[in-house]
Amino acid sequence: MNLYQHFRDEVIRLLSELAAAGGIPAGLDASRVSVDPAREAAHGDITTNAAMVLAKPAGMNPRALGGILAERLGGLEAVSAADIAGPGFINMRLAAGFWHQRLKEVLLAGSAYGDSDVGSGEAINVEYVSANPTGPLHVAHGRGAVVGDALATLLEKAGFKVTREYYINDAGAQVEALARSTYLRYREALGETIGEIPEGLYPGDYLKPVGEALVRRDGDKWLVAGEAAWLPEIRAFTVAAMMEGVRADLKALGIAFDRFVSESALVASGAVDEVLKDLEKKGLIYTGVLEAPKGHAPDDWEPRPQTLFRSSAFGDEIDRPLRKSDGSWTYFAADMAYHRDKFRRGFNTMIDVWGADHGGYVKRMKAAVEAVTSGAAALDVKLCQIVHLSRGGEPVRMSKRAGVFVTLGDLIADVGRDVVRFTMLTRKNDSQMEFDLEKALEQSRDNPVFYVHYAHARCRSVLRSAAADLGVRNVTAEALAEADLGLLKDNAELAVIKIMAGWPRLVETAAEAHEPHRVAYYLHDLATAFHGLWNLGNDDVRLKFIVDDKPLTLARLALVQGVATVIASGLQVMGVRPVEELR
């Protein structure tokens, strides 16, 4: 249960009771009433703004209204104290028994703890990575991959029906250049000296094996053929090879997509022609001449009539071209068709995770979604800022000759999948991030990955130790749920339970905000509370988990099991595997 939602319902119920009794006016709009964690423990456990929000419409003084409501709230069994404070906050302290019940709930739910139905099964499409198939994924793609995947899992946990999708940009000039690059490597593999890779083509060594593989498949048959003959073949061959590498990297990160959508297949299906007809009917397509951007005119700018989409009618700065001068579709035109396709497959909410360099594209894509869905669907774009790689504080230099930055595959091989995933989620998506390869592996408290892992490992360690003493059967989550949790009276113990009990709310708010990084911060907080509790046992043996008092030991083990469960549940959302021990 989301306890804040629970108490908000209670507040609203009590307000209507009060209204019925004539204590306050009836029919007040309670939509702005919220129940939140108290900022400071001294204020209590939870707080509501009800009195402040309703004072004006009720024509009452906030403290007077708050007094009446606080009296009612104080009468609830779960509330041990309700006071009015400051400008009109009603602070409530919850009974210990309420918190014990939350712990029991954790133990009974297991990794499903925190599952919510706020999403009501609504379909959400999360598109991420969607890198050009022109080379290996690099580190920035990795950030988008991790953010998108964790967001997808988070949304699932919050009750949405999520489809994970990857758009393959396998049409257009880039993949043609790729095919020509492979062709050079193909000739090279057949013994020719090809010299420098010309400007505009892909110089990376990663195409050498592709050229060699092509020789193995097709022999020298393309040497004498004209480009018109070999280009489509080699393009398809190369894209397939690149996508194989992409899938391997994603698999190494533990990411599996529900669907890969090919841009060229989409174009071939006529979907772009269709969307254009649609928009023509709506009067959103016209032929016009764009003005050169002020202060940034390209050298070869010349005014030219183009097929334009009236995106300025939906908040974009200018209208956007849909056809290149050679008559083929722009990337944008195909992307419009793609998002229309998503909508027709039943997605009214779409999330795209992009690199920051695509920031200038957001408005037109949102405009396009609004236009092609007649306002029925919404697009949220999460821009991931760049990742600066360093090693021991020194920037990692990119390799020019290899034609790529440090690849995602290199990064995973270097620090491991779980470290990559966790670290990528320790920053909000739109903040730049420094990823230090040494620090990410450091086993110290300034490495959040380790810090959270360590808390979980300590939990497991205690439970293993207890299982040896008390028998495995007595320390399962199910058995511990039956422990006398009322024995957990220490403030530090209750503090840990309170953080655990905040997990369902965290899931809901992070999911609604589309911000998976909050999970990482939450887990860090929980780990901090647990490490603190642990150390109390170092100072005073009576505060150890395993003590000379079996009922108390079992209650404390239940707490430990609960922490392990919630950490594992949070890591699951992040796609990180919890560790049993760290030695």
Next chain:
RNA sequence: GCGCCCGUAGCUCAACGGAUAGAGCACGAGACUUCUAAUCUCGAGGUUGCAGGUUCGAUUCCUGCCGGGCGCGCCA
């Protein structure tokens, strides 16, 4: 020139429109015959870039400036 993102402790970063803005690092002082001290406790550190506006209440929303990043037709 225009648009988007960012601006919070010396540094790296948090904070559903809520109260006295929080963590970590670095700095100072302490706690290990261990259920894992790779941890913990305490201290010091702030005009949330600046100026207005909305609000009972603004780090958060709006406007304008300043600074940094990204982008700006026929690349994706």
